[in-house]
Amino acid sequence: MIKTAATFTSLLLIFATGYINAEPVAINGYARNYSGILFHSNNYGIVQNTFDLTFTQKTESAGLKANPYVRKNEIDETSQLDIREVYLDMFFDFMDIRAGKQQIIWGKADGVFITDVVSPRDLSEFILPDFTEIRMGITALKIDLYIGEQTIEVAAVPIFTPVKMPDTDSIWYPKFNFLPEIPGNPSFDYSKKDVEKKLKNGEIFAKYSILSSIADIEIMGGYMWDDEPSLHVEKNIDPITHQLLSVTVSPQHHRLTLAGGSFSATIDPFVIRGEAAYYQGKYFNSTDASLEDGLVKKNYLHYLAGADFTLWDIKISGQFIQKIIFGYNDYIVNPEYSGMATILLKRDFINETLHLEFFAYYDFDQDDALVRPTVSYDLTDGFEIILGANIFIGDRGIFGQYSDNSMIYSKVKYSF
Amino acid sequence: MKKIKILTIITGAILTAQLSHGESKLTGLDVIKKVYYRPVGKDMKSTLTMKLIGSSGSVRVRKIRQFSRDFGRVEKKIMFFISPADVKNTSFMNWSYDRPSKSDDQWIYLPAIKKVKRISSDSKSDYFMGSDFTYDDLGDRHPNMDTHKIIREETFEGENCYVVESRPKDKDYMYSKTISWVIKGKWIGLQKKFYDEDGNYLKVLKVKSYKKIKGYRIVVHSEMKNVQKNHTTEMILQNVRINSGVSSRKFTERMMRRGL
Numbered sequence: 001m002i003k004t005a006a007t008f009t010s011l012l013l014i015f016a017t018g019y020i021n022a023e024p025v026a027i028n029g030y031a032r033n034y035s036g037i038l039f040h041s042n043n044y045g046i047v048q049n050t051f052d053l054t055f056t057q058k059t060e061s062a063g064l065k066a067n068p069y070v071r072k073n074e075i076d077e078t079s080q081l082d083i084r085e086v087y088l089d090m091f092f093d094f095m096d097i098r099a100g101k102q103q104i105i106w107g108k109a110d111g112v113f114i115t116d117v118v119s120p121r122d123l124s125e126f127i128l129p130d131f132t133e134i135r136m137g138i139t140a141l142k143i144d145l146y147i148g149e150q151t152i153e154v155a156a157v158p159i160f161t162p163v164k165m166p167d168t169d170s171i172w173y174p175k176f177n178f179l180p181e182i183p184g185n186p187s188f189d190y191s192k193k194d195v196e197k198k199l200k201n202g203e204i205f206a207k208y209s210i211l212s213s214i215a216d217i218e219i220m221g222g223y224m225w226d227d228e229p230s231l232h233v234e235k236n237i238d239p240i241t242h243q244l245l246s247v248t249v250s251p252q253h254h255r256l257t258l259a260g261g262s263f264s265a266t267i268d269p270f271v272i273r274g275e276a277a278y279y280q281g282k283y284f285n286s287t288d289a290s291l292e293d294g295l296v297k298k299n300y301l302h303y304l305a306g307a308d309f310t311l312w313d314i315k316i317s318g319q320f321i322q323k324i325i326f327g328y329n330d331y332i333v334n335p336e337y338s339g340m341a342t343i344l345l346k347r348d349f350i351n352e353t354l355h356l357e358f359f360a361y362y363d364f365d366q367d368d369a370l371v372r373p374t375v376s377y378d379l380t381d382g383f384e385i386i387l388g389a390n391i392f393i394g395d396r397g398i399f400g401q402y403s404d405n406s407m408i409y410s411k412v413k414y415s416f
Numbered sequence: 417m418k419k420i421k422i423l424t425i426i427t428g429a430i431l432t433a434q435l436s437h438g439e440s441k442l443t444g445l446d447v448i449k450k451v452y453y454r455p456v457g458k459d460m461k462s463t464l465t466m467k468l469i470g471s472s473g474s475v476r477v478r479k480i481r482q483f484s485r486d487f488g489r490v491e492k493k494i495m496f497f498i499s500p501a502d503v504k505n506t507s508f509m510n511w512s513y514d515r516p517s518k519s520d521d522q523w524i525y526l527p528a529i530k531k532v533k534r535i536s537s538d539s540k541s542d543y544f545m546g547s548d549f550t551y552d553d554l555g556d557r558h559p560n561m562d563t564h565k566i567i568r569e570e571t572f573e574g575e576n577c578y579v580v581e582s583r584p585k586d587k588d589y590m591y592s593k594t595i596s597w598v599i600k601g602k603w604i605g606l607q608k609k610f611y612d613e614d615g616n617y618l619k620v621l622k623v624k625s626y627k628k629i630k631g632y633r634i635v636v637h638s639e640m641k642n643v644q645k646n647h648t649t650e651m652i653l654q655n656v657r658i659n660s661g662v663s664s665r666k667f668t669e670r671m672m673r674r675g676l
Contacts, residue, residue, distance in 0.1 A: 028501055058675075096670070105530040132528045146670055211669045213490075213511060213521050216534055264534040268519050271536050309536060351468060351647060352546030381476050381500035415502040 029053040029416060036390075036409030038171075045171065045407040046125070047074035052084075063089040067137075085137045096144040101137040104155055106207055106220060108262040108273045111342055111359070112321050114302050115220050115260040115277050118155055118205050120227040122164040126172045126402065128390055136161060150210045157203040160195045162253060163227040175401045176231065176249070186247040189234075193251045195225055215265035220277075226256045230283035233294030250293075254283050269309050273319075276303035288331035296332060300325045306342075317344040339364040353378045366397025386411040444564030444580045448596070450603040452559050457632050457658035459485035464495075464653055466547055471646035476500070478545055481676055485662045489514050492667035496676045507672040510537070516558065525672040532669050541590045547649040548619060548640040550590070553610075561585060567595070572606060575599045591618070602633055618644055630658040 029052050036045040052069040066086040072079045087100030104118040111131070113121065119135040121127075127134060138161045145152040166172035168188075176186075195201050207220040229251035236246040260277025279302065283295040306319035321340040328336040345358040359372045374388035389408045394400025442450075466478040477499065484493040490511050497506040505527040512520045520537035541550050562582040569578055577597040584591065592615045597607040604626055612618040624637035636653040665671065 028504060030502075091674070096674075103530060108531075108533075130528065132530070144670070146668070149668060151669065209669075211523070211532070213513075213518075216523075216532075266519065266521065266534060266536060269536055271534050310542075313542075348546075351470075351543070351548075380474075382502050384502065413502075415500070 023057050023059050025055050025057045027053065027055055030413055032411060032413040034409065034411045036407040038404070039391075039406045039408070040404045044075055045405065046409065048072065049074070058089075061091050063091070065089075083137070084133075094146050096146075098142040098144075099140075101139050102142065103132075103135045103137050104140065104142060104205075105135060106218060106262075107275050108216075108218070108264050109275045109304050109306070109321075110317060110319065110344065111361070112304055112319065112340075114275045114304055114321075115218070115258075115262055117222065117224065117227065117258070117277075118157070120161050120163045124164050124166045124170065124172065126166070126405075136164060149212055150208070153207040153209070155205045157205070157224075158199075159197050160201055160203060160225045160253070162193075162195070162225070162229065171405050172402070186233075186249050189248050189250040191250070192232075193229060193253070195253050201225075215263050217261065217263045219261040221259045222257070224256050224258070225253045226282065227253075229253050230295055231285060233285070234292075235294075254281065256281055271308040273306040273308070274304065276301065284325065285333040286329075286331040287333065288329070291331075296329070298325050298327050298332070313347055315344070315346040318342070335365050361399060363394075363397050363399060366394060366400055368392070368394025368397035368400030370399040382415040384411075384413045384415075386413070442566070442578070444566045444578075444582070445559060447566065447578045447580050447598050447603075448559040448562075448564045448582065451596075451598055451605050454603045455632055456634060457630065459483070459660065459662040460634075460656065460658050461660060461662055462653050462656040463498075464651065466545065467650040467652070468547055469648040469650070476546070478503075478547075483662050483666050485664070485667065487664070494667050494671060498676070505675045507675060509667060509672055511667070516560070523669070523672065525669075530673075532672050547651075548642045548647055549649060549651070553621065553640065562594075569600075570597075572597045575602075575606060577606060589613075604633055604635065612644075616644070618642065624650075627656070629656055632658055634658070 030050075032050045032052075034046060034048045034050070036047075037043070038045040048071060050069060050071045053067070055064075055066045057064050064087070067084040068082070068086075069084060070079065070081045083101060085100075085102050087098050087102045090097045102119075105116055106118060107114055107116040109116065111127070118140075119138055121134050122129070122136050123134075138157055139159055140155050140157045142153065142155045166174075203222065203224040205220065205222040205224065207218055209218040210216070230253070232250040232252055234248040234250060235244055236248070237243065238245055257280040258277050260275070262273070262275035264271060264273040266272075278299065280299045281297055282300055283297050285294055286296040287294075288296065301324045302321070304319055304321045306317065308315070308317040310316065319342040321342070323334075323338045325332065325334060325336050341362045341364070343358075343360050343362075345356075347356050348354065349356070355374075355376045357372075357374045357376070359374075360369060362369045369392075371391040371393065372388065373391075374386055376384055376386040378384055387408075387410050389406070391406045392399050392402040395403055461481075461483045464480040464482055466480070468476040468478070470476075479498040480495050481498055482493065482495045484491065490513050493510045493512070495508045497503045497508075505525075507525040509523045510520055511522075522535045522537045523532050524535055525532045541552065543550055544554060562584050564580050564582045567579050567581045569576070571577070572579075577599055580596045580598060581593055582596065583593045590613065592611045592613055594611070595609045596605045598605050604623060605621075606623050608621040610618045610620070619640055619642040621638060621640045623635050624639055626633055626635045626637075628634075634653065634656055636656065638651050639648060640651075641648045
């Protein structure tokens with residue numbers, strides 16, 4: 001499948017280039033400085049400089065895009081040169097084909113990933129980067145078929161790309177509270193972490209969508225790998241004393257099947273949104289001592305209900321999100337029902353040059369939260385100054401675990 | 417459809433003759449309806465340049481390529497943002513219905529998040545892209561939402577005009593009244609003064625120039641000045657093409673994502 005896809009991509013490259021080489025290439029991009037100071041220690045949490053370029057060329061029948069970027073992290077003195085997207089488009093009367101590295105983004109949720117699972121996330125800075133940067137490009141062949149306002153989209157992903165986790169010495173490396181208490185730290189075995197690049201290990205996604213005067217609806221399904229590795233826990237127990245000597249954690253990816261959908265509709269003055277997905281075959285960590293690897297396979301539902309409206313010139317958006325694990329038992333580390341809420345408040349001032357924004361996640365189970373107020377000002381067209389804060393509240397949970405990482409930051413960005 | 421209606425098929429000469437015959441009996445509502453329903457063609461494409469001029473003289477420029485088409489019961493419009501760089505490839509689509517009870521459907525495509533989002537069309541009082549124009553100012557406010565009265569007739573900038581005072585039926589509306597200078601027979605609002613909720617003079621819209629394109633009178637240069645903020649927005653329409661056969665496929669999610 002990989003070889004076939006590569007050959008097909010090459011053919012598309014040659015074919016499409018013949019169509020579009022007469023058109024000028026548009027170059028856009030931005031330069032950005034991003035600096036943050038941690039509240040807890042008064043140390044720098046981040047000092048990062050980014051230069052991001054986008055090349056596009058398009059005609060009626062074909063197009064291409066390349067988005068390379070370079071990023072220098074001044075704290076750990078690392079540099080990153082990568083391509084976020086590079087793909088070719090072919091446009092036909094009732095069909096588009098896109099081949100190459102691309103971000104594929106589905107669903108109606110804001111800041112929450114329910115059916116939006118085709119492109120994995122880069123969590124090396126948790127969920128704090130801009131949304132365009134948090135999603136990683138994947139090599140895929142995507143075909144869109146159009147029938148009036150309806151679209152059928154199929155994406156074949158020949159090579160699996162997992163979620164990018166923070167380095168183990170990063171301040172964003174998550175805490176694993178489910179591991180048995182032992183003296184010292186657990187050891188990690190990464191030998192089974194990678195999914196072999198083979199034909200049988202590809203992923204396939206499909207989506208039907210319609211945009212109409214009544215509602216916008218998406219129905220999707222996927223046969224994929226779990227982007228987040230399951231953590232197999234191997235316990236080394238003294239056969240005589242039955243005491244736990246050590247723990248080895250082995251991250252491994254497993255297959256997932258999912259079906260879901262989303263909708264949005266206007267009921268004045270509200271825009272209401274909903275999204276749900278049923279995941280089959282997710283491995284959850286368990287404290288059941290009888291399990292060899294500390295994992296149990298279950299199905300779960302992940303859904304969201306939300307509404308957007310405007311009040312006193314403030315754009316308000318609220319979302320309620322819940323996960324329900326089916327066939328639950330009390331050994332499972334995750335709760336059977338886990339709930340979260342998000343709120344977004346936004347108002348523009350001075351002819352839309354000054355913007356105030358407040359975004360927050362609240363986790364009902366652990367009573368923890370992430371609060372993100374920002375104020376941004378457009379100094380001139382394309383030149384933006386942002387002051388903001390990431391405030392982690394609580395002492396455990398997905399947000400509370402980072403309570404030492406609350407920071408105030410500035411971003412200076414020039415787009416061209 | 418609200419702006420084009422059956423009048424589109426009538427020739428300009430017949431239209432002028434009919435209007436001249438009935439002008440003496442016109443009410444304020446008639447005058448404003450003639451402006452609102454003034455034919456502008458079945459479809460249009462153009463490039464819109466907005467210059468936002470601050471009180472200090474600073475100028476910000478927004479450039480948009482826009483397409484519109486009347487489908488009978490619905491008028492569809494799609495806008496592609498060309499500049500500034502940080503909003504490039506953003507697109508906005510509006511479907512406006514002839515049923516007064518049906519609100520517009522609106523979507524925005526934000527390239528940063530690669531999603532087409534349905535947005536509420538409830539806020540007609542919102543300012544358009546940081547300009548001095550609200551969505552209502554851009555022509556979406558139906559004449560039946562206000563009461564209209566001809567307060568005088570006068571020559572303004574060399575044109576014979578009706579001067580019409582309009583007051584909103586909704587007392588909470590952002591303007592307490594507007595006064596429009598409408599050219600007799602041409603049904604172009606040459607000037608419009610806006611008064612805020614407290615009755616104070618807020619801003620003035622002036623038509624700088626209009627052109628006859630394929631028999632339709634199209635405003636190609638206008639200026640809105642907010643006298644309270646001393647902020648001005650110039651709107652310049654270029655590359656105007658009327659009835660050039662804009663495809664129905666232009667007004668789809670596919671095109672919002674693809675862009676120009």
